[in-house]
Amino acid sequence: MSDTRPAPRISFVSLGCPKALVDSERIVTRLRAEGYELSRKHEGADAVIVNTCGFLDSAKAESLEAIGAALKENGRVIVTGCMGAEPEQIRAAFPQKDFSNLLAITGPQAYESVVAAVHDAVPAPHDPFLDLVPPQGVRLTPRHYAYLKISEGCNNRCSFCIIPKLRGDLVSRPAAEVLREAEKLVKAGVKELLVISQDTSAYGVDLRYAESAFGDRAVRARFFDLAKELGSLGAWVRLHYVYPYPHVDEVMELMAEGLVLPYLDIPFQHAAPNVLKAMKRPGKQDRTLERIRAWREAVPDLAIRSTFIVGFPGETEDDFQLLLDWLAEARLDRVGAFKYEPVAGAPSETLGLPAVPAEVKEQRWKRFMAAQQAISARLMKQKVGRRLQVLIDEAGPTVAKGRSKYDAPEIDGTVHVASRRPLRAGDVVTVKIEAADAYDLKGTAV
Ligand code: SF4
Numbered sequence: 001m002s003d004t005r006p007a008p009r010i011s012f013v014s015l016g017c018p019k020a021l022v023d024s025e026r027i028v029t030r031l032r033a034e035g036y037e038l039s040r041k042h043e044g045a046d047a048v049i050v051n052t053c054g055f056l057d058s059a060k061a062e063s064l065e066a067i068g069a070a071l072k073e074n075g076r077v078i079v080t081g082c083m084g085a086e087p088e089q090i091r092a093a094f095p096q097k098d099f100s101n102l103l104a105i106t107g108p109q110a111y112e113s114v115v116a117a118v119h120d121a122v123p124a125p126h127d128p129f130l131d132l133v134p135p136q137g138v139r140l141t142p143r144h145y146a147y148l149k150i151s152e153g154c155n156n157r158c159s160f161c162i163i164p165k166l167r168g169d170l171v172s173r174p175a176a177e178v179l180r181e182a183e184k185l186v187k188a189g190v191k192e193l194l195v196i197s198q199d200t201s202a203y204g205v206d207l208r209y210a211e212s213a214f215g216d217r218a219v220r221a222r223f224f225d226l227a228k229e230l231g232s233l234g235a236w237v238r239l240h241y242v243y244p245y246p247h248v249d250e251v252m253e254l255m256a257e258g259l260v261l262p263y264l265d266i267p268f269q270h271a272a273p274n275v276l277k278a279m280k281r282p283g284k285q286d287r288t289l290e291r292i293r294a295w296r297e298a299v300p301d302l303a304i305r306s307t308f309i310v311g312f313p314g315e316t317e318d319d320f321q322l323l324l325d326w327l328a329e330a331r332l333d334r335v336g337a338f339k340y341e342p343v344a345g346a347p348s349e350t351l352g353l354p355a356v357p358a359e360v361k362e363q364r365w366k367r368f369m370a371a372q373q374a375i376s377a378r379l380m381k382q383k384v385g386r387r388l389q390v391l392i393d394e395a396g397p398t399v400a401k402g403r404s405k406y407d408a409p410e411i412d413g414t415v416h417v418a419s420r421r422p423l424r425a426g427d428v429v430t431v432k433i434e435a436a437d438a439y440d441l442k443g444t445a446v
Pocket of ligand 1: 154155156157158161162163164198199282
């Protein structure tokens with residue numbers, strides 16, 4: 001018999017990186033499968049789930065703010081995600097009277113515990129005749145792109161990072177499991193697959209590259225093999241969080257063939273050898289410029305995006321200058337920079353290296369951003385006059401917004417597309433580029 005009570009409503013806040021977003025999607029998929037509904041507002045919902053980020057102090061502050069808002073507007077709050085791994089920090093931020101309203105606090109990937117806490121807060125309706133979940137799951141990203149998480153955890157021990165402590169060592173998903181998920185997504189209309197993990201190029205090491213059966217063939221859990229198979233599904237495939245290990249060179253072949261987008265997201269973080277050493281970064285970073293050169297020879301239109309940390313403890317003016325010189329040589333397409341923030345529990349805090357004063361950090365960050373802006377503006381200008389394939393993200397009455405192969409959603413630039421015919425999100429159109437600034441392009445659909 002079917003339950004006639006109105007479906008319980010859950011409000012969901014998802015903070016943090018794409019990896020956390022994938023965790024959120026799994027929780028939401030499970031709750032929707034059980035008959036829960038999602039609410040757009042905290043007010044009136046039966047409970048609120050806050051998926052937090054605990055990577056930097058600023059992310060922690062944002063997470064605490066979101067928890068505070070949920071307590072105020074709703075009063076029944078379940079906390080999960082990276083910051084949930086440190087419940088004492090969360091409790092310390094709120095008065096004791098709120099403790100009973102924090103129904104549960106769980107760490108990252110604790111799907112079962114989150115779902116159990118929701119069951120305790122408000123029991124699931126049961127209706128075996130209703131199939132509420134589409135086969136591809138419920139996604140929080142727009143219909144036309146999806147993040148595909150290929151592994152959890154990380155075997156590296158970068159000194160500024162507590163992710164391995166929070167999420168443990170690398171655990172890769174078998175290749176067939178990833179490919180089945182990707183196939184379902186593409187069948188459901190996804191036009192772009194964004195491959196994510198903590199260290200995408202290390203994929204499969206823990207499985208010793210074991211084969212698994214996908215369709216009529218066996219696919220090895222290897223970065224190259226997985227990328228090749230994903231590339232044959234008919235969607236754009238974009239690789240994030242890749243480290244410059246030697247075997248990344250092989251993937252250039254797939255980019256040159258057009259199977260994988262000519263795009264690499266490699267968090268270099270710095271260029272000065274002693275800073276990289278103190279950061280304990282993976283990959284052979286001393287020869288990255290050579291490597292970038294070789295990659296561009298193989299794939300001339302390769303776009304590289306990266307992130308950097310300025311003001312890491314012990315970073316001298318010479319180190320910083322070396323970073324600026326490196327940046328000028330590397331001519332990266334998209335760059336983000338963070339000022340180093342002390343992270344409680346991260347080894348970088350116990351290295352005994354002198355902290356860079358806040359005003360020096362600020363100044364270096366501004367110099368870094370100005371240098372990159374000039375590089376970026378030059379590179380963007382070179383795109384004027386070209387015809388680019390653009391995936392439309394947002395339809396508009398006269399101008400739609402989209403992205404070329406060289407830009408990932410949310411972190412990179414936009415192409416503003418004028419068109420005489422109406423464009424829909426998910427359309428791929430050819431656009432003649434007519435203008436550029438340091439980050440975005442403008443053009444007309446042809
Ligand atoms: S590669 Fe380094 S920064 Fe990235 S998750 Fe692993 S330890 Fe953290």
